[in-house]
Amino acid sequence: MSRLALDLSGTPCLLDFEGFHRPLGVTAGTTAFTLAPWTYRRHMDTLRASTRAAGPGLRLDTRRLTAAVLAGLNLPDALARALEPLALWWAAGGDDALPTPPPDGDWLDLGPAGRARLRPWSERQRFTALSAALDGEGDDTWFDPVSYLDAMVRASLLVLDGPAPLDDVDARATAVLLHATVALNLASDEEETLLEGGPAAREWAARTLRLCQALGWTPARVWATPAAEIDRLLRLLDMVRPQARPARAPRLADHPDATVIRIEDDPPRAAR
Numbered sequence: 001m002s003r004l005a006l007d008l009s010g011t012p013c014l015l016d017f018e019g020f021h022r023p024l025g026v027t028a029g030t031t032a033f034t035l036a037p038w039t040y041r042r043h044m045d046t047l048r049a050s051t052r053a054a055g056p057g058l059r060l061d062t063r064r065l066t067a068a069v070l071a072g073l074n075l076p077d078a079l080a081r082a083l084e085p086l087a088l089w090w091a092a093g094g095d096d097a098l099p100t101p102p103p104d105g106d107w108l109d110l111g112p113a114g115r116a117r118l119r120p121w122s123e124r125q126r127f128t129a130l131s132a133a134l135d136g137e138g139d140d141t142w143f144d145p146v147s148y149l150d151a152m153v154r155a156s157l158l159v160l161d162g163p164a165p166l167d168d169v170d171a172r173a174t175a176v177l178l179h180a181t182v183a184l185n186l187a188s189d190e191e192e193t194l195l196e197g198g199p200a201a202r203e204w205a206a207r208t209l210r211l212c213q214a215l216g217w218t219p220a221r222v223w224a225t226p227a228a229e230i231d232r233l234l235r236l237l238d239m240v241r242p243q244a245r246p247a248r249a250p251r252l253a254d255h256p257d258a259t260v261i262r263i264e265d266d267p268p269r270a271a272r
Contacts, residue, residue: 003015003016012029044149049064050062099176115162116158
């Protein structure tokens with residue numbers, strides 16, 4: 001067990017921390033209580049209730065989120081307000097940097113929650129998730145980003161090898177899993193820059209699509225191939241490209257307004 005001493009807005013706190021998969025013992029001033037592990041299901045349900053659209057982005061109502069984490073403790077308002085940073089830390093799975101997602105097909109380490117193997121979701125799965133996350137029509141259409149994110153995780157989770165199902169994994173495992181899933185299914189910042197357009201981007205797109213069409217590859221496989229190998233493949237494709245047939249010069253009879261008169265010899269008459 002690790003005992004951590006904090007000072008939250010003048011309120012001394014002592015934490016009995018054994019990991020995010022274990023209950024957290026808290027002594028704040030003269031008040032002692034325990035926070036249960038914050039699970040994936042509680043996190044997604046609370047995000048759905050505390051996230052709203054704000055212009056082109058989203059805004060998280062942290063007051064509502066912390067109230068959900070501290071729910072049922074009947075704390076005085078002043079103490080609950082002072083404990084908000086602790087509640088956010090507990091729900092976020094701590095503030096340590098999230099690990100870099102593993103290469104495709106490798107195991108993702110979830111700590112005490114086990115390990116997971118992910119795969120990119122398909123276009124059909126993405127369309128199904130988007131359809132389910134949209135409600136209303138026209139200007140009254142409302143998008144549920146948390147349902148969309150939850151569908152992405154469930155579609156991408158190929159194997160979860162651990163002691164508990166997805167809904168019950170702890171906050172740290174939830175943060176690691178969400179980070180890896182989003183990184184797997186969204187274009188990177190570098191790819192977004194290239195996809196914005198421009199001469200270099202158009203050339204890159206043409207090369208990529210040409211190789212995809214010729215070899216049956218995905219863009220991800222083309223982009224992961226060594227650059228020298230790409231150059232060799234493109235030169236080989238140039239070597240076997242069919243030669244274009246020379247264009248036939250147009251004839252007057254090919255004109256759409258032309259009137260064609262055919263003159264043929266009379267057939268020979270039969271001998272009498």
